[in-house]
Amino acid sequence: MSASQNLKLSLVPENGRRNQRELLDHFATELDPPITVKEAAKFLGVSPQTVYLWVERKQIPHLRVMGRNIRFLKPDLEPFRASFRQEMVNV
DSSP states (O other): OOHHHHHHHEEEEEESSSOOHHHHHHHHHOOHHHHHHHHHHHTTHHHHHHHHHHTTTTTOOOOOETTEEBOOOOOHHHHHHHHHHHHHHOO
């Protein structure tokens, strides 16, 4: 089994919204690999500390890889980013 197959099988959804079969289907159809907290923070335009806070509060869709490592799927972050930006405009 290759390292990429190993990664796919070890992803566990933290927020319970996706089961493992859906994750495998996602990776089979999407070319975007999971991104790190730092990459997610840059994508969302916030600090990594803010991303960790959102993860702790379960406000952002995320995955746990091998127990402690947090990863994000860009397709899951896009609607979150859109709603986040809309809230900022309304403030």
